[in-house]
Structures are given as structure tokens and as C-alpha cells.
Amino acid sequence: MNKEGESFKRLIEEFSRVGRVLFTGGLNNSHSGNLSVRLGDRVVITRRGAMLGELSADDLVDVGLIEDDSGIALASTEVKVHRAVFAATSHLAIVHTHPRTATALSMGRDFLVPVDDEGRYYFKRIPVLAVRASIGSDDLERELPAMLKDYPIVMVRGHGAFAVGGNLEEGLQITHALEWSCDILLRCLALGMTEEDLMDDRTHGEW
């Protein structure tokens, strides 16, 4: 990838802007999470161990969509999951985060169903994928792409969220919306409302 020129500058701007908002918004800790975009038959992904809050041009690596090349040695641990999602869907960007509330709620549920209006606008429900090994695993590579065909964001139990979209900002938006909705749900439960109360008119859960 030619790292000179205006166009690459815009790309790194997009990566760093989204990475910064994810970190400052508490959706990732200092060195967790990863971002990628598809460019034709290449995938540009954050470097393994990169700090999403402080990305620079050196933190982006590109690898073939299908074929391995030297970029693979530097890429995020989740690179094969990202590639599998791009190969199986028409999405152009992936945002992987470790949102705390959503992760906590994912422990005991198969679906996360927002109760707040904005969350309901974005998602009818968010599936929770339970796999034995969840980091950079073959299980994820196998299971996740099919789920991201039907849902814009999927929670991996005990691990975090994978969001897809046309660009990184879309992934960022739905990741934040998911965590926000989970936080509201948690607060409702903490205030003593029951799941039944909250589920009352949620035909959309079946939508």
C-alpha cells in the first residue's frame, strides 16, 4: 500500500478518529480492539497490539483478502476473522471492540434486546455468539461471517462486539449505540424493573 499522498492521509485520519473515539468512549482498553476496511482485494487492518487511541500510519498494515503476504505477520490477531467477514459479505469496514456492559450482559443471554428507543431504532436484537475459543479463533472465522450477513453487530460471549458497515464511522456508531442500550438496560434492571416489564411491547424482538 502506498502510504504517500492525500488519499492515504484521509484513510489514516479516519482510522485514528474512530480509534480515538472508541478508546475515549471506554469501548476499548489501551491496547484492545481492532479496525479494518476492505479496499478491492486488499484489507487494511490495525497492527497487532496497536493502541486504538493513538493510531498513526505505521499502525496500519495491508494484507490480501484471500492470499497471505508479509503483512499478515504484523496484522491484528483477529485478521483472519476480518478477512472471512469481508469475503462472505459486502461490508466494507469492521469495528471490533470490548464494550464492558454489553460483554457483561452477553454472559447470560442469547440475544441482547434494546429497551431504549434509539437502540430499538438501530437494532431489533443483537445475537450473542458463544464459541469455545473466542480470540483469533477458527470458531469465530467459521461462525461470525454468516451472522454478520443478517445483523450489523454481533456480540461474542465474554469477548466483545464485531460491528460492520460501509465505513468505520458506521461501525463506530452502532457499537456505541449497542453499549449505550446495554447500559440503559442494566440501569433499568438495577432500578428493579423486571425483564418482563421491559419486554412488554417488544414485538420487534421477533421482527
Place this chain on the structure above:
Amino acid sequence: MTKDWNALNIDLSSGTVERETLSCEYVRRFIGGRGLGAALIAPYATEGVDPLDGSVPLVLAAGPLTAAGIPSGDRFSLSTISPLTGTVMDTNSGGRLGRSLRRAGSDLMIISGVSADPVVLVVEDDEVRLEGALDLWGCTVSETILRLTERWGKTAGMSVIGPAGENGVRYASIMTERMRAMGRGGAGAVMGSKNLKAMVVIGSGKVPVHDKERLKVVLEESNRWLRAHPVTSKALPALGTPMLVKICTRAGIFPLRNFQSVAVGEDQAYTGEELAKRFTVSSSGCTGCYIQCGRVTEAEGSRGEGPEYESLWALGPDLGIEDLAKIIPAAHRCNELGMDTISAGGTLACAMELAQRDVRPSTVRFGEAGSIMKVLEDIAYRRGEGDEMAEGSLIMARNAGAQEYAMQVKGMELPGYDPRGAQGQGLAYATSNRGGCHLRGGYLIAREILGIPKKVHGTQVLGKGGHVARAQDFGAVADSLSVCRFATFALAPEYWSRMLHAVTGWELGGEDLIRTGERIITLERILNLEMGVGPDSDRLPPRFTNEPLTEGACTGEVVHLDDLLAEYYAHREWPGGIPSENKIKELGLDE
């Protein structure tokens, strides 16, 4: 529900009608509308084919959602081979024709051959017949509609051609009822070459819905989005597509004088706001649509529909004309004559630049509105200079040895967005299967200028290959479902997938639909290749790649077409612009 599709095979040469059934499985591979049209046109896509000699049919296909009460969903498609570009083409329109056809128990019509005399094709539920139309031949669009309405009433679906279609203008349109246009590509000329003046369809039945309760839930959700989105709930109903004048001007991509420069500043006299304030009589639109983006306007004694953004630009600032009172009657006249406003304006703009450069003399000059109405008439009736203009800007400029001044791709005149400030739009023009079109290119303006679904930087190059491909695929889905593009601004593929499931029982998820869109785009590409329209024609006029913009927000920009194309071809798995064997197989197009 696995409903098979009912087709009417109408041979105008013999006057015979045969009924045919297309299996549900076959239809589902292409969804309906545009996709099905491309599949049925496939056998005619051969090198050297002349779409005006009667050998190519017109395929009029409804979508699987047509007449099912879907918002902005009562459209229908017409597919054929374009006399303007020599590519496969489709065009679609709102109005009652598609809905009436399905209510009459048919889902599509394949109209072939040439009638000896002018005819009207009448479908009245089960009955299909041809009626003489000698008395209608030569009538303008509104005269024809008026006479047909007197006979068939206001609820009949009607599509007609005007003099431009009768006279083989290569960008003649087909008009549906109150001036909804099937514009780009010249389907009106194909209809005229068949001596088919009009189609009238009356259907009194109902279209079955697989799961009414589910449909109700999905529609409730969908309507919430349509009513919440500022473009579909506010901007389009209030200002129609001319809302884009100010937005595109600010973005530095509103072209002037055959794309020689772009508008700057805020005080244009031809904005959507001015149109609404001074000339709009009422809003209007397609049947069954909540948005109602059309408008009825009046100026200098001319009352009619439009102009849309594209028409306003093509017959106004692109010709150096800024007075809406002059632009509006010209747009109305194009509708009356049955002629695509973008191609008519683009051809006039090209003639004006050729005259400005002393390459070719012309009766028209930038900024002089006086001669426009007469020249439009001359084009439709192929008189004088209008005869050459009726061939389109490419042929006209090529005849003058100055092809570079025709702002076209594959022979189709470009719409009003300068691609130098919208690189994805540039790639979209270059790769659109029916030629230089905003809609079939994928309408990247939605992403690059309007930020739908999210803003991508207009002058960014990296990443645009994928954006264009995905937008084209989703566009092909919308055209095949036969729903309006504007509704897709607010509703993502998943919504259409759920509507489709509720109406038909077909289980196609959002991504399955996108994949079907890819199948349709790739099929169209293959048909174009078979007709000799290959990667060499994925080019833009040299102005966009060689001459930087000198004004406005995108000063200094050119289109980086080679880089854009490389990424696009890689994304699509079309090495060198030709779909790979692997891709063809993956999409099931090898059968």
C-alpha cells in the same frame, strides 16, 4: 408462497398473444423488475444488434413488491437494448401500469416484433388486444394521455410515447400518466420503432400477500424510519430533488456550461428554494408513495411536472441559463415531446461548447434561452440541426471530430454532478452498465455529498471501489424489487428483505439481496461484453481526468480514474474489467 410468474408474450408483428409461466425459483434468482428484464433480454444481446429494427423486445416487468402496499413500491421496470448506448438498459417509473398489470393477473410482458400500423396495447384483466392508434400518432404526451383517459378512465395504468419516440430520437423516453418519465437510454425510441404508441392496463384483481400480519409489523417499522429521515420526511416532500442545487453548489460539484466550471457562492437564482417559492403549484408523485417528491410548476403559461434537479440543471445552468422562468417550460416541453431531459440538455450543452470553440456552427449559444424551445422541437421532429442532435452528443461531437467535448460515458450524457469533487461518482459514471448515469452507477452522491448512510469524503480515492460496487448492487436490488431509490435512503437492505419475505415468503436476507444485486450487475456486464461494450468504454471525458477544477470547494481536483478502476475491478473480481470464471460460477451465471 412460491408463486410462479405469469408472462404475456405479445408479438406485435402477428398480433398474437401467448401466456407463459416463469418458475418462482427462476424469478427469485433475479428478484423481478430490472434483474428479470436483464435475464430475459440476454438472448438478444449479440454484437451488431440494432434495437430499432424490431428484433429486440421490450420487457416490462413488475417487481415482487409491486401492488402489495409497500411504501414507494409501486414501480415497474422496462428493459431492452439502448439505441443510445448499445448496452443492455433498464428504466423504471412509478405510476399505475405495473400495479395494474399485477392486478390483471400478469407479472410481466415481453413485447416483440413491429406492428404494421400504430397501435395501443390494451390489457383488461384476462383480455389482451391491440387497438389501432393512427389517430394518436403524432400527439404529444399529454394529448395522448388525455384521449386515453377519456376512453379508459383515470384509474387505468398508461404509458405512452411522444413525437420523440415516434421519430426515433435516441434518448426518447416513455411517459407514465402524469408525466412520470422512464427517461434514460431511449426506450421510447424502441417503443416507437415497434409502432407502439401506448400501453393501457386495467386490473381489478388483488395481489396475494404471504403473511399479512408480518407485513404489518415490518411496514410499521419501515414507516417510522421514512418519517424520521430528514431527506424522505422533509427535504424531498418540501423541495423535491432540486433541494440538491444548494447542496451540490456548496460541495463544489454543481457543473456549469457543459462542465467547463462549477457554481460558487450562495445566491443562485435557480435553487430548489426559489423553485418552491416562486413557481411550485403543488407537490405530486407516484401512486402509493408517502414521500411525493414531484412538483407541479408553472411559468410563462406552461404548467406541468418537474423540473427534477437533473432537468433543472441540464436545461438551465449547464446551458448558461439561470432564469427558472425559462428553464421550467423547457423541462415541461421535453416531457410533452417524450424526451430525456438530461440527454437533451447534455446534447445542447455540447453543441454550445462546439460553437463556442468554433468547431461546429450551431443555432444555440450558452446563456441564450431564446432558441431552446425551438431546438427541442426540432430534435423531437428531427428537423434541421435537431436531426443530428437526436443522435446524442457523442455522435454529434464525433461527426465534428471533437468527441472530447461530449460529456458522456458509453454515449449517455452525464447528469449534474461534477465527478472531480466526487470521485466515487466518477467511477460510478464510468462503470454504470447503461452508460453515464447517476442512478445505475450507484448514486454515490448519497454517500459523498448527502452522507447516506454515512459520509465518505468526496475527494477520497482509496476505498471507493467497494463503495461503488455495493451501491450498484443495492441499486440493482431496488430496481428489481421495483421500489423507489429514495426509500432506500431510509431503509437498509434488511428492511427490504423482511418486506419481501412477508409478501412472497422468499427467504432472502439483506446480504442475500446484495449478492443477488451483484448477480444482476455482473449479468448486465456480461451482456454488454457480448455486444462489444467492454472495459475500454469504462472511461470518462478527458476533461475530468486532465483538467483540474479551478473554482469552489474542490479546486485542484481531477478524477483518479485508473486507481479507482483498479480497486473496483479487484473488488468485483473482474480482472481487467472482465468477470472472472470464478465469479461467474459463484454467482450461478455459468448455467
